[in-house]
Amino acid sequence: VLADLGSKLSQTLKKITSASKIDDVFLTEVLNEITMALLSADVKFEHVARLTTSVRTQVTLFMKKEGKYTNMKKIIRQTVVEELTNILNTEKTPYEFKRGKSQVVMFVGLQGAGKTTTTTKFAYHYIRKGWKVALVCCDTWRAGAFDQLQQNAAKIRCAFYGNPKEKNPVTIASEGVEIFKQEKYEIIIVDTSGRHMQEDKLFEEMKEINEAIDPEENVFVMDGSIGQACYDQALAFRSAVNVGSVIITKLDGHAKGGGALSAVAATDSPIIFLGVGETFDDLEPFEPKSFIKRLLGLGDISSLFKTVSDAIPKEKQTELAKTLKEGKFTLRNMKDQFQSVLNMGSLGTVMSMIPGMNSNMIPKGKEKEASARIKKFLYMMDSMTEAELDSLKPLNPSRIRRIARGSGTSISEVSQLIEEYKRFSKMVGKMSNMQDPKAMAEMQR
Ligand code: GDP
Ligand code: MG
Numbered sequence: 001v002l003a004d005l006g007s008k009l010s011q012t013l014k015k016i017t018s019a020s021k022i023d024d025v026f027l028t029e030v031l032n033e034i035t036m037a038l039l040s041a042d043v044k045f046e047h048v049a050r051l052t053t054s055v056r057t058q059v060t061l062f063m064k065k066e067g068k069y070t071n072m073k074k075i076i077r078q079t080v081v082e083e084l085t086n087i088l089n090t091e092k093t094p095y096e097f098k099r100g101k102s103q104v105v106m107f108v109g110l111q112g113a114g115k116t117t118t119t120t121k122f123a124y125h126y127i128r129k130g131w132k133v134a135l136v137c138c139d140t141w142r143a144g145a146f147d148q149l150q151q152n153a154a155k156i157r158c159a160f161y162g163n164p165k166e167k168n169p170v171t172i173a174s175e176g177v178e179i180f181k182q183e184k185y186e187i188i189i190v191d192t193s194g195r196h197m198q199e200d201k202l203f204e205e206m207k208e209i210n211e212a213i214d215p216e217e218n219v220f221v222m223d224g225s226i227g228q229a230c231y232d233q234a235l236a237f238r239s240a241v242n243v244g245s246v247i248i249t250k251l252d253g254h255a256k257g258g259g260a261l262s263a264v265a266a267t268d269s270p271i272i273f274l275g276v277g278e279t280f281d282d283l284e285p286f287e288p289k290s291f292i293k294r295l296l297g298l299g300d301i302s303s304l305f306k307t308v309s310d311a312i313p314k315e316k317q318t319e320l321a322k323t324l325k326e327g328k329f330t331l332r333n334m335k336d337q338f339q340s341v342l343n344m345g346s347l348g349t350v351m352s353m354i355p356g357m358n359s360n361m362i363p364k365g366k367e368k369e370a371s372a373r374i375k376k377f378l379y380m381m382d383s384m385t386e387a388e389l390d391s392l393k394p395l396n397p398s399r400i401r402r403i404a405r406g407s408g409t410s411i412s413e414v415s416q417l418i419e420e421y422k423r424f425s426k427m428v429g430k431m432s433n434m435q436d437p438k439a440m441a442e443m444q445r
Contacts, residue, residue, distance in 0.1 A: 004258050005037055005038070005040075005041040005258025005259075005261065005295075006258045006295040006296065008033075008037040008258075009034065009037055009080075009084075009258075009295070009296055010295075010296045012030055012033045012034055012037070013077060013080065013296055015030060015033075016030055016073050016076055016077065017073060017077075019073070022072045022073065022076070027055075027056070027059060027076075030076075031052045031055060031056070034048075034051065034052070034080065035048050035051075035052060038051070038261070041231075041258050041259070041261055041262050042231035042262045042265060042266070043087060043261050043262060043265050044265045047083075047086075047087045047265065050083060050086075051079075051080065051083035051084070054079055054082075054083050055076055055079045055080065055083075058075050058076070058079045059072060059075065059076065062075050080296075081289070081292055081293060081296065084261070084292045084295075084296075085288045085289045085292050087261055087264060087265065088260070088261065088264055088270075088271065088288035088291065088292065089270075089288050090264060090268055090269060090270045091268075092244075092268060092269055092270060093270065094217070094244065094245040094269075094270050094272045095216055095217035095244055095245065097126070097131065097186065097187055099131075099186065100186065101186065102180065102181040102184065102185060102186060102188060103186065103187055103188065103216040103217075104177055104188045104189075104190060104213055104214070104215040104216055104217075105122075105187065105188070105189050105190065105215055105216065105217045105218075105219055106190045106192060106209065106210060106213065106215040106217075106218050106219070106241075107119050107122075107189065107190065107191050107192060107218075107219050107221055108192055108194065108206055108218055108219070108220055108221070108237055108241060108243075109194050109220055109221035109222055109223075109237070110194045110223070110233065111142065111193070111194040111195050112194075112223065113194060113221045113222055113223045113249060114221055114223060114249035114250060114275055115191055115192070115194060115221045116137075116139070116145065116148055116149055116152065116191050117152075117249070117275070117278065118219075118221050118247055118249055118273075118275055118283070119135060119149070119152075119189050119191040120135070120149070120152040120153070120155075120156060120158075120280055121273075121275065121280050121281070121282065121283040122189060122219075122247075122273070122283065123135055123153070123156060123158045123187070123189055124156040124158070124280045124281065124283075125273075125283055126187050127156060127157070127158060131186050131187050132184065132185050132186045132187070133158055133159070133185065133186065133187045133188075133189065134158065134159035134160070134161065134176075134180040134183075134185040134187070134188050134189065135149055135152075135153045135158050135159070135160050135161070135189050135191065136160075136161045136162065136172070136173060136176030136177060136180070136188065136189065136190045136191065137149040137150070137160070137161070137162035137172070137176075137191050138162075138169040138170075138172040138173040138176070138190060138191065138192055138193070138209060139169070139191060139192060139193035140166065140167050140168070140169045140172065140193065141169075141193035141195050142193060142195075145191075145193065146162045146163075146164045149162065149191055150162060152280070155280065156280055159180065159183075159185060161175070161176035161179060161180065162176070163175070169192065169193065169205060169208075169209055170205075170208045170209050170212050173190050173192075173209045173212060173213050174212045174213060176188070176190070177190065177213045190209070190213060190215065192205075192206060192209060193205070203236070203240040206240055206241055207240055207241060210241045210242075217244040217245060218241050218242055218243050218244050218245075219243075219244065219245050219246070219247055219272070220234065220237050220238070220243040220245070220246050220247070220263075220267060220269070221246075221247050221249060222234060222246060222247070222248050222249065222259070222263050223248075223249055223250050224248040224249055224250050224251045224259055224260065224274075224275075225250045225251075225259075226259060231259075231262040231263070231265065231266045232266075234246070234262065234263045234266035234267050235266040235267075237267075238266060238267045238268075238269075243267045243269050244269060245269050245270055245271070245272045246260075246263050246264065246267055246269050246270065246271045246272065247271065247272060247273045247274070247275060248260050248263065248271060248274050248275065249274075249275030250275060251274045251275060251276050252275075252276040252277045252282065258295065260291065260295075270286075271286040271288075271291075272285070272286055273285060273286055274286055274291070328392060329424060329425035330389060330390050330391065330392060331381060331384065331388065331389045331390075331391070331421055332381075332389035332390055334381075334420075334421055334424055334425075335378065335381040335389065337424075338374045338377055338378055338381075339378065376409060376413065377417050377420070379407040379408070379409065380403055380404075380407045380409055380413070380414055380417050381417075382407065383402075383403045383406030383407040384403055388403075394418065395418060400414045400415065400418070
């Protein structure tokens with residue numbers, strides 16, 4: 001089994017960071033490592049060649065200017081990030097929905113990839129933005145497929161069509177699409193079956209449905225945790241139907257995600273969303289640069305801000321932005337942060353976006369414990385006075401004792417919270433220094 005692309009690349013980058021000197025031999029060595037890692041993930045050779053050429057060009061330019069190899073690490077890292085981002089920035093753009101028009105999207109992918117879950121997340125995403133959305137279930141293969149999507153649709157209050165008595169998926173798809181077009185639904189999402197064993201049959205059926213309903217867009221859903229198999233799978237789907245865009249699922253917890261590069265390389269299609277959990281709002285809009293930085297373990301502030309700002313009420317956002325800019329961070333700020341982290345659901349994802357931390361810090365299965373810990377912290381902060389929450393000064397022992405008593409916790413637990421707070425505020429101080437104006441602007445929008 002091959003190691004994941006992301007961990008291989010981040011290992012190489014770490015090697016660059018810790019190198020005592022960067023010379024031609026070293027450069028050749030790291031470029032070879034990167035080349036091997038990318039090729040073994042089936043990233044196209046032309047992309048790989050462009051990356052290595054580009055790094056060499058940047059290094060040469062830099063040498064001409066500076067005459068020595070110092071400060072070179074940053075240039076190499078930046079160029080690698082840029083070039084990997086370029087691979088994900090396909091020329092093809094995803095379909096854009098138009099208001100007041102019926103548009104059909106068909107979801108394809110192997111069984112278990114997360115299609116049904118993702119159709120629901122996708123529907124929910126647009127429903128929340130005020131679109132008129134409908135779901136059609138034409139998986140006649142898996143027992144329970146009809147119930148699964150019907151129940152999902154009910155949970156998000158989405159229109160639904162399916163027919164458990166009909167065995168022909170083409171008939172169901174055509175009927176459903178017809179009905180919803182007449183009822184002037186704007187986004188009609190068709191969930192198909194994906195079966196493992198009889199692949200030929202899967203592709204045949206998919207083609208037939210595709211011809212019958214002629215969708216505006218085919219979305220290929222791929223399990224991001226399958227690693228090496230990504231390329232062939234994506235290629236097979238692409239040659240059967242015209243894949244327009246890609247959604248990679250299961251990138252929560254121990255996200256690998258190197259397969260994303262392969263999937264894009266195989267389909268020449270952009271990734272539009274990432275699935276990051278099992279609940280219906282665990283769908284993240286895809287941003288190539290953030291994704292690459294996270295893949296490489298470089299952390300990504302702008303994406304953290306975006307996630308945080310999505311979860312924090314508008315009126316609190318400017319407050320937080322100001323706090324971060326000033327590098328001032330109160331217990332109240334931390335309380336808001338913790339609250340929104342809990343609201344966001346998947347702790348691992350949030351952690352992986354904080355520089356210097358990664359999703360491994362919360363091992364799989366430990367997320368519940370981490371949530372419980374945060375909840376406990378919140379109880380303690382609920383027992384604090386307004387002045388304590390807003391103060392930038394450390395709390396004295398008698399206050400700590402009172403807070404412990406008030407929240408039913410111990411003095412050592414409250415002390416832990418204070419330690420955690422100190423660590424956070426130090427980090428915020430650092431963040432405010434390296435803040436890029438674009439991320440701030442985005443957040444304040
Ligand atoms: P389908 O066979 O392609 O329709 O796949 P399903 O939508 O039924 O999903 C298969 C399993 O994967 C279910 O248990 C889902 O809850 C799970 N799943 C789907 N998307 C995600 C995701 O983004 N993260 C996680 N952790 N699980 C997911
Ligand atoms: Mg399904």
